[in-house]
Amino acid sequence: MLEPIRHILQRQRVVLASASERRQRLLSSIGVEFESISSNFLENLPKESFSHPIEYVKENAKQKAIDVWRQLAGNGGHRPDLIIGCDTVVTLDDDIYEKPKDTEDAIRILSRLSAHKHVVYTGVALVTHGTNQSSSSSVADTVCASASSHASSGDSDDGPEDYVVTTFHEGTDVYMTELSDQMIKSYVSTGEPMDKAGAYGIQGIGATLVESIRGDYFNVVGLPLHRLSKELYHMYVE
Amino acid sequence: MLEPIRHILQRQRVVLASASERRQRLLSSIGVEFESISSNFLENLPKESFSHPIEYVKENAKQKAIDVWRQLAGNGGHRPDLIIGCDTVVTLDDDIYEKPKDTEDAIRILSRLSAHKHVVYTGVALVTHGTNQSSSSSVADTVCASASSHASSGDSDDGPEDYVVTTFHEGTDVYMTELSDQMIKSYVSTGEPMDKAGAYGIQGIGATLVESIRGDYFNVVGLPLHRLSKELYHMYVE
Incomplete structure (x- = not known):
């Protein structure tokens, strides 16, 4: 659904505030430069x-995006037009699972997820110039920052703090199959779980462990592509 | 969940009866050689x-796998141990959508799917030697063929018709967002829909069109990785 606004996006400096190759691949897959x-x-x-994991991932996403905005907006170079920050966690009941600390932790997390439904939340923050406004048809949260304690950069009308942050989240239910101790240990021994929230990669060998999901698959990988596109569409459509 | 049987799979000649790069990537992603x-x-x-699209995709999968079995089993070479055949369709009400005939057909299909739930079915057939038996814990259908009209190949104990076919299917609900005519036309103009059942690729730009799914994501791409792994696990576990 980005095709009608692609000519606008192509003129923008878009920055993904993430070193994650998985997120980079996802954003590339929908044709965003x-x-x-x-x-x-x-x-x-x-x-x-935080009252809920949703608030936690949105705040992480926001802080990541704002940090990159400040890195770029304050140095007088080519200002970014859009910064995308994201954060993903796995939750079961009241527990939040991020990347496992070690293999023992990975085994503990996977034993907990086995034969249960868990929920994956990704929070996304879009940082744009203070003069941009999100469309009223969006249901995302928008926060403006304009009182700046930073000096304006030479070639910009607004300073590093003159930005708008739009945040939203997506939740996806994931139903993991029943895993034997042998399955868990042999999966952990592949090394795949070690850099993944919830100790599994649904886009890798971990695909075999997931019976079904309910929601946006890409949200589980780390970036809710439909919702992101919808927000960008409403932000830029003419 | 294939790790406990990976040492067995590695000794097998496994053949995917498909030229689809998408399916090849999926099977590679779970570490199957x-x-x-x-x-x-x-x-x-x-x-x-056919009484239901499920029967249609299972029969297509079976015929594809049997055709490749016959290509390989009859020529006296290194016999395959496992052939995997698959077929995927998109269904809405009583209609079955496969690859669009042309851009007009793609526009028609996408207009139909817009703002509706549809179901993607993939049928899978596993062809193995007649001496293999699927585990009783599998709920897949198993059919044996042993009365052969073909001559046995020189180096095999069983002839080209001495095989067992196990078939199963997975269905995934897909909820497509509401698409404007402009969105449909511009998406079709990318060319992505033309070689895809249902005229969209959920693993490409089409990801932006899908609000959510219910079931196995990889089934929508073309191969139900969890169910396939489960069937192989029960087939080979010692």
Whole structure:
């Protein structure tokens, strides 16, 4: 659904605030041209201070995107037009699972997910110039920042803090099959779980462990492609 | 879930009866080593003679796999141990959608799918030697063929017709977003719909058109990876 706005997107400097190859592949797969810049945000927010994992992933996504905005907007170079930040977690009951600490942790997480439904949440933050406004047809949250303590860069009308942040999230239910101890240990021994939230990669060998999902598949991989496209469409459609 | 039987699979000659790069990528993604051989089966079965699309895709999958079995089993070479055949269709109400005939047909199909739920069915057939038996814990259909009108090949104990066919299917619900005429035409102009059942590719730009799914995502791409792994696990587990 991006084709009607692709000519606009092609004139924009789009930055993915992520070093994740999986997210880069996803964004490329829908034909968006972008560059990737890693955020320096430490991702150490206290999970327990958020009322719901949704708030946690949206805040992480926002902080990552704002960090990259500040890296780029303040140095007088070619200003970005759009920064996309994202964060993904796996949740079961009240627990949030991110990347496993070690193989023991991966075995513990997978034993917990076995034969259960869990929910994968991805929060997304879109940072644009303060003069852009999200369409009223969007149901995303929009926050403006215009009171700046930073100096404006020489070639821009607005300073590093003159931005708008639009955040949204998607949740996808994932039904994992019943895993024997042998299956879990042999899957962990492949190494695949170690850099993945929830200790499995649905786009790899982990595909064999998932009976079904309910929601956006790409949200489980790390970027909800339909919802992202819908938000961009409403943001840029003429 | 294939890790516990991977040492067995690695000793087998596995053949994917398909020239589809998408299916080849899917089977590779779960670590199965195989070769691809195209079936010569014409795929012209009369849809109306089947009581349900499930029967149609299973029969197509079976005919493709048997055709490749016969290509390989009769020529005295290295016999295959497992042939995997598959067929995928998109269905809405009583209609079956395969690849569009031309761009007009693609526009017609996408207009029909817009803002509706449709179901994607993939039928899979596994052809093995007549001496193999599927585990009783499988709920797939198994058919044996042992009365052969073909001569046995020189180096095999069983002839080209001495095989067992196990078939199964998966269905995945797909909820497509509401598409404007402009979105449909511009998507069709990318060329992506032309070689895809239902005129969209969920693993490409078409990802942006799909709000959510219910079932196995990989079944929509063309091969139900969880169910296939489960069937192979029960077939080979020691």
